[in-house]
Amino acid sequence: MNNLLIPNPKEAESIHIIREVAAQFERPVLLFSGGKDSITLVRLAQKAFYPARIPFPLLHVDTGHNFPETIAFRDKLVEELGLELIVRNVQDAIDQGKVREERGRYSSRNSLQTTTLLDAIEEFKFDACIGGARRDEEKARAKERVFSVRDDFGQWDEKNQRPELFDMLNGKIHNGQNVRCFPISNWTELDVWEYIKTENIEIPSIYFAHEREVFLRDGMIWTANEHVFREDHEEVQVKMVRFRTVGDMTCTAAVFSEAVSLDDVVGEIRDSSISERGARIDDKRSEAAMETRKKVGYF
Amino acid sequence: MSENRKLIKIATAGSVDDGKSTLIGRLLYDTKSLTTDKIEAIERSSKQRGYDYLDFSLATDGLVAEREQGITIDVAHIYFNTEKTNFIVADTPGHVEYTRNMVTGASTSQVAIILIDARKGVIEQTYRHFFIANLLRISHVVVAINKMDLVDYEEDVFLKIKADFDVLVAKSDFSEDQINYIPVSALKGENIARQSDEMPWYVGNTLLDHLEVLEPKDLEESTVARFPVQYVIRPKTEAWHDFRGFSGMLYGGNLKVGDEVTLLPSLNTSKIKSIHYFDQQIQEAEPGSSIAITLETEVDLSRGDMLVKSGELPTSEKRLTATICQVNNKPLRVGGKYILQHGVNRVMAKVEQIESRIHTDFTGVEDADQLKMNDIGKVHFRLNKPIHYDSYHSNKSNGSFILIDEAEFDTVSVGFIE
Numbered sequence: 077m078n079n080l081l082i083p084n085p086k087e088a089e090s091i092h093i094i095r096e097v098a099a100q101f102e103r104p105v106l107l108f109s110g111g112k113d114s115i116t117l118v119r120l121a122q123k124a125f126y127p128a129r130i131p132f133p134l135l136h137v138d139t140g141h142n143f144p145e146t147i148a149f150r151d152k153l154v155e156e157l158g159l160e161l162i163v164r165n166v167q168d169a170i171d172q173g174k175v176r177e178e179r180g181r182y183s184s185r186n187s188l189q190t191t192t193l194l195d196a197i198e199e200f201k202f203d204a205c206i207g208g209a210r211r212d213e214e215k216a217r218a219k220e221r222v223f224s225v226r227d228d229f230g231q232w233d234e235k236n237q238r239p240e241l242f243d244m245l246n247g248k249i250h251n252g253q254n255v256r257c258f259p260i261s262n263w264t265e266l267d268v269w270e271y272i273k274t275e276n277i278e279i280p281s282i283y284f285a286h287e288r289e290v291f292l293r294d295g296m297i298w299t300a301n302e303h304v305f306r307e308d309h310e311e312v313q314v315k316m317v318r319f320r321t322v323g324d325m326t327c328t329a330a331v332f333s334e335a336v337s338l339d340d341v342v343g344e345i346r347d348s349s350i351s352e353r354g355a356r357i358d359d360k361r362s363e364a365a366m367e368t369r370k371k372v373g374y375f
Numbered sequence: 376m377s378e379n380r381k382l383i384k385i386a387t388a389g390s391v392d393d394g395k396s397t398l399i400g401r402l403l404y405d406t407k408s409l410t411t412d413k414i415e416a417i418e419r420s421s422k423q424r425g426y427d428y429l430d431f432s433l434a435t436d437g438l439v440a441e442r443e444q445g446i447t448i449d450v451a452h453i454y455f456n457t458e459k460t461n462f463i464v465a466d467t468p469g470h471v472e473y474t475r476n477m478v479t480g481a482s483t484s485q486v487a488i489i490l491i492d493a494r495k496g497v498i499e500q501t502y503r504h505f506f507i508a509n510l511l512r513i514s515h516v517v518v519a520i521n522k523m524d525l526v527d528y529e530e531d532v533f534l535k536i537k538a539d540f541d542v543l544v545a546k547s548d549f550s551e552d553q554i555n556y557i558p559v560s561a562l563k564g565e566n567i568a569r570q571s572d573e574m575p576w577y578v579g580n581t582l583l584d585h586l587e588v589l590e591p592k593d594l595e596e597s598t599v600a601r602f603p604v605q606y607v608i609r610p611k612t613e614a615w616h617d618f619r620g621f622s623g624m625l626y627g628g629n630l631k632v633g634d635e636v637t638l639l640p641s642l643n644t645s646k647i648k649s650i651h652y653f654d655q656q657i658q659e660a661e662p663g664s665s666i667a668i669t670l671e672t673e674v675d676l677s678r679g680d681m682l683v684k685s686g687e688l689p690t691s692e693k694r695l696t697a698t699i700c701q702v703n704n705k706p707l708r709v710g711g712k713y714i715l716q717h718g719v720n721r722v723m724a725k726v727e728q729i730e731s732r733i734h735t736d737f738t739g740v741e742d743a744d745q746l747k748m749n750d751i752g753k754v755h756f757r758l759n760k761p762i763h764y765d766s767y768h769s770n771k772s773n774g775s776f777i778l779i780d781e782a783e784f785d786t787v788s789v790g791f792i793e
Contacts, residue, residue, distance in 0.1 A: 079658045079659065080661065081650070081652050081657045081659070081660040081666065083664040085382050088665040089665075092605070092623075095622055095665070125606075126608075127608070127615045127651075128612075218451040218453060238785055238786045239450075239786055240786075241478070241777055242775055243624070244716055244775075244777050246777065248779055
């Protein structure tokens with residue numbers, strides 16, 4: 077038996093937030109991408125309810141362009157922890173004509189996820205969606221609340237947010253509204269990596285350096301495969317790379333890396349001079365990219 | 376954080392044009408917390424606007440509306456770290472109408488940095504910022520006297536401002552050792568992370584050194600233990616058949632296995648049987664821990680109830696008086712009914728009387744029949760059920776609450792209990 081618990085303040089805050097979600101909402105769901113942030117959320121949720129099971133399901137909005145390693149990892153995690161997993165596919169929204177697939181050089185299904193997410197919220201009547209967004213990721217996220225109220229259309233009104241005082245969270249909403257909840261708002265990328273290391277949390281293999289067929293465009297490293305649009309002159313090469321975020325293949329750039337262990341990765345992040353979202357191709361579209369997507373219900 | 380870096384939470388306050396965003400941008404830059412792509416973005420934007428210097432404020436001004444107006448309009452959270460310390464900065468705007476933002480930012484902070492433009496000295500805004508730091512009982516205040524480069528780094532300017540500010544300190548609840556004065560130039564980086572050659576007369580720490588020597592332990596109040604029950608854990612599995620864990624965050628003081636406890640509101644007593652942190656059982660927990668507690672006896676205890684050490688009971692009352700800061704456009708009126716959220720507990724509250732509106736420049740009070748957005752006043756409430764509170768002065772977490780509008784569900788006020 078350990079004698080004295082000295083809390084890790086960020087972890088304790090996150091557990092507090094997750095318990096508030098479970099207590100204040102009827103039908104919460106944890107949005108799971110298979111990335112390190114949502115994997116960290118799962119660990120925190122385990123800690124919040126142990127020895128009981130996590131009292132809400134996971135929802136994965138699958139673009140169909142995920143790295144196969146991520147999907148394999150997801151299924152294993154769900155099985156091991158006895159979690160309930162809901163998968164909804166962007167392909168279905170495309171087939172139903174609700175959204176149109178982008179074509180050409182920078183085409184991506186990333187922004188199409190919004191429609192599928194909103195449909196799933198409606199289908200299951202979710203009133204709270206727990207997400208792994210962090211305020212340090214991007215300027216527009218720095219002002220995001222821990223509990224962020226959205227209307228029926230998933231819209232975020234940045235001028236009309238509820239102030240959050242002390243650690244009191246107000247999740248009262250009307251029918252049709254839902255709340256996006258961000259338990260690791262106050263974590264930095266380095267915090268997440270150090271936590272994964274200390275807690276010895278398993279993560280998908282693509283976070284570690286591996287050989288991969290890639291091509292270079294606009295100073296970024298793109299995955300070469302059938303889902304990613306590539307021009308004939310863009311030459312495919314095999315390189316040692318790893319990923320810092322795990323989104324859709326079409327919007328996630330790799331970095332050159334030799335980091336094969338967690339220690340290597342943490343060291344690399346600490347010395348890194350490129351921000352994590354710097355490797356997100358979708359953010360490069362314009363300076364206000366993230367804010368615009370948030371307003372229409374993206375995470 | 377796993378590397379045992381300490382965590383220091385800072386709120387910043389300054390008037391428009393005091394250079395607050397520049398100061399934060401400078402802290403980020405000097406601690407190498409800005410990445411190459413962000414620095415490039417700043418260089419690009421600075422150039423586009425025709426500046427001949429790096430506009431660090433662009434590192435923090437987040438939203439499009441703000442970029443257009445060139446001012447920050449909400450609370451933004453910014454993160455940086457040094458080898459030893461993690462910092463969270465709640466950047467709050469200094470506009471006269473934005474009291475609510477500073478109260479919000481300061482509510483989660485231990486330290487306040489109040490910025491003063493060396494050319495302007497102590498102005499009405501400074502009074503208001505310091506008033507809020509005082510109201511929220513911020514543990515430590517750093518007065519950063521900025522733009523020293525524009526007053527030729529004159530010591531006299533610094534001393535004059537310090538003397539003016541000392542007058543305010545005398546009117547407050549702060550003791551002198553809770554306040555520190557540092558002359559800086561955020562734009563030039565003087566006394567931010569680097570000791571200034573321009574101000575040899577200043578022998579104190581740089582701003583960053585000063586923030587680094589602060590210890591969270593010294594910044595947290597130590598008082599009696601309060602454990603509001605947040606969520607009851609009942610696994611209902613074979614292995615944990617009879618397990619009933621009362622989970623929540625512990626505030627104020629330690630709890631340990633074997634402690635005699637009193638449960639509120641029932642006033643039943645029991646003993647702590649076990650304390651759980653994930654799959655570990657621990658003997659004792661410090662404040663700030665998210666834990667689950669089991670008790671020796673079967674008791675009736677649910678969300679919103681409170682567990683305290685026997686002999687350390689809080690006040691349990693259906694009436695209370697509080698200092699209110701209005702944080703919503705809808706004014707607070709006599710007779711108004713609200714959902715009062717005290718920690719994780721909710722009751723109904725009715726405004727019985729608005730005793731006064733408090734001048735936020737230390738000049739006293741006036742009569743008021745309502746409190747508008749950004750007003751601060753003393754208010755008497757009646758509740759439908761008692762809550763178990765301490766005065767804000769003796770216990771921040773158990774002495775504060777928010778009011779939620781019954782119809783819109785917006786958070787409309789924050790209260791500090793007398």
